[in-house]
Amino acid sequence: MPELPEVEVVRRGLVNWVRGRTITAVDVLDPRSIRRHALGAEDFAGNLEGARVLDVVRRGKFLWLPLADTPAEPGRAAPAPAVALMAHLGMSGQLLMQDAAVADEKHLKIRLRLSPAAGMPEQLRFVDQRIFGGLFLTALIPTLDGHAGGLAETPLPLIAEEAAHIARDPLDPHFSFDLFFQRLRARKTGLKRALLDQALVSGIGNIYADEALWLAKLHYARPTDTLRRSEALRVLDAARQVMTDALAAGGTSFDSLYVNVNGASGYFERSLNAYGRAGQECRRCAAAGIVSVMKREQFMNRSAYTCPVCQPRPRNGRW
DNA sequence: CATTCGTCCTGATAGC
DNA sequence: TGCTATCAGGACGAAT
Numbered sequence: 001m002p003e004l005p006e007v008e009v010v011r012r013g014l015v016n017w018v019r020g021r022t023i024t025a026v027d028v029l030d031p032r033s034i035r036r037h038a039l040g041a042e043d044f045a046g047n048l049e050g051a052r053v054l055d056v057v058r059r060g061k062f063l064w065l066p067l068a069d070t071p072a073e074p075g076r077a078a079p080a081p082a083v084a085l086m087a088h089l090g091m092s093g094q095l096l097m098q099d100a101a102v103a104d105e106k107h108l109k110i111r112l113r114l115s116p117a118a119g120m121p122e123q124l125r126f127v128d129q130r131i132f133g134g135l136f137l138t139a140l141i142p143t144l145d146g147h148a149g150g151l152a153e154t155p156l157p158l159i160a161e162e163a164a165h166i167a168r169d170p171l172d173p174h175f176s177f178d179l180f181f182q183r184l185r186a187r188k189t190g191l192k193r194a195l196l197d198q199a200l201v202s203g204i205g206n207i208y209a210d211e212a213l214w215l216a217k218l219h220y221a222r223p224t225d226t227l228r229r230s231e232a233l234r235v236l237d238a239a240r241q242v243m244t245d246a247l248a249a250g251g252t253s254f255d256s257l258y259v260n261v262n263g264a265s266g267y268f269e270r271s272l273n274a275y276g277r278a279g280q281e282c283r284r285c286a287a288a289g290i291v292s293v294m295k296r297e298q299f300m301n302r303s304a305y306t307c308p309v310c311q312p313r314p315r316n317g318r319w
Numbered sequence: 320c321a322t323t324c325g326t327c328c329t330g331a332t333a334g335c
Numbered sequence: 336t337g338c339t340a341t342c343a344g345g346a347c348g349a350a351t
Contacts, residue, residue, distance in 0.1 A: 001344070032328085061345075091328085091344055107329090130328045132345060189322065198346075206344065301324085302344055 002089045004169055004203030005246035007061050008151070010095055015056040015153055017097045017120055018065065020072070022052045025113040033109035033128055036086075036162070037136035047083070047137055048112065054081055059150035059172070060202025062163040063087045063095075066140060066156070084140050084160050087126070090133025097121040110135055138162040147174040169203035170240045181232045184224050191227070191235065192220035192304060204239055207275045208246075210305045212239035214274035214284075219311045220304045226314075245271065274305040282307035 002010070026045035028034055037044045051067040058064075066081035087095060096105070099121045100113075110126040126135055140158040143149045149159030151172065168175040180201055187194055194200055195209045204212070213220055215238035218231060249271065273283055278296035285292035285307060292309035 003345095035327095088345080090346085128328095129330075130344090132328065187321085193323085196345090300344095302342095 001091055001205060001207060002061065002093070003205035003208050003243075004061060004171065005208075005243050005250055007058055007063055007089060007203075008171075008247055009250040010089070011056050011058045011063055011151070014063075014095055014097075014124075018053045018114065018124060019055060019153065020053065021117055021120075022050065022071075022115040023048045023112050024115055025049060027111040027113075028109075029104075029111065030109040030131070032131050033126060033134045034136055036134050044135075044137060048085065051083075051085075053085075053114075054078070055152045055154055057084070057150040057152040057160075059159070059163050060166050060169045060198055061088065061205070062150075062160065062166065062202075063089075064138065064150075064160045064163065066158070080156070080158065081140055084138055085135060086138045086160055086162055087135050088133050090128065090130065092130040093126065093128040093133030096125045096127055098123045098125050136162070145174065166198040166202040167200055170201060170236055171203070171243060175201075177233065177236060180236065181229055184227060184232055187224040189224055190220060191218060191222040191224055193300065194224050195235070195239070196300075201236070201239075203243070206302055207272070208239060208242050210274040211242040211272060212236075214238075214305075214307065214311060215241060217310050219306060219313050220299060222314045274307070277305055282310060285309050 026048045028041040028045060031041050034041060034044050048067075051069055052071065054066040054068055056063065056065055064084040064086045066084045068078060068081055069083075070079075072078065087093070089095075097120070100123060105125065105127045107127050107129045108125055109128050109131070112124040114122060114124060116122065126133075128134070139161040140149075141161050141164060143157050143159045146157050148155030148157060150163070167180075183200055184194055187200075192209050192213060195204050195212065196206070210220070212235055216231070216235040218235055274294065277294040280294050282292040282294055290309060292307050294305055294307055297304050297306070
């Protein structure tokens, strides 16, 4: 279940292996993994073969590789990239660097062969058990505000068209809290729904939403149009905190040959304070000498974990 | 227009 | 043992 920190771990790992290399061949082993590429597998492969990878860029949970269709020419400025290979990991997607000798993974969906590079694996593989993720090609278009479209080694004021509709994420230096708060207040919905809405703030999934709400001592159903500025700032800072902590913990294996979403990064269950802790004590309450048991509720066809004491459900006219 | 809901998927696990 | 039911959830298009 990769959320922003896991995708960023992949980005940082991947960029060292693929930047500057040319895609020499593409195998689409399961067309369902490119279903967002409307023109089909032949078009997908045909456009990728011969393209050079310029960078790896991320906004929220979207990751893309800007491409150049010409070889690098010494002494000449590279033209601005116009197309990118987009990746979304969905629920179970992985991007793995592998040597050709390594047997295909059980759920290998797409294989990219790369131009040889000393000491580097030849293949970039997309492995995805549940097929919620996928790869596809997308145009790169200018950002509205002229700032970088996402986090990159060489930031450009371009955004993958298919990611242009999502908001900046809380770790983006150009994220605007004022804009976020203004749009949050204008909504007629609950706080967790809003946090999960990638068009309002990107990168937050079910796990970090619960963690951020717990840290901020706010209930998931709190009506967004009643939030004070200080409360909105609290939950946003909490989201930054939990994601930064996860990133720091997941960043220890960047030098591994194996860029593995679920293995090399992933969640650190011992550090989770809310998600998956139904029936266990609330750590914050316990530290204060209060007995409180974390509970799980059905929410949006998934789960919401809260402490009934320090995250009380809002009641009409009183919060 | 804004918001919410149903759908896509597979494998681990629980229950009979 | 072997079957079926349930659950997990990101993002998008349909429905409200």
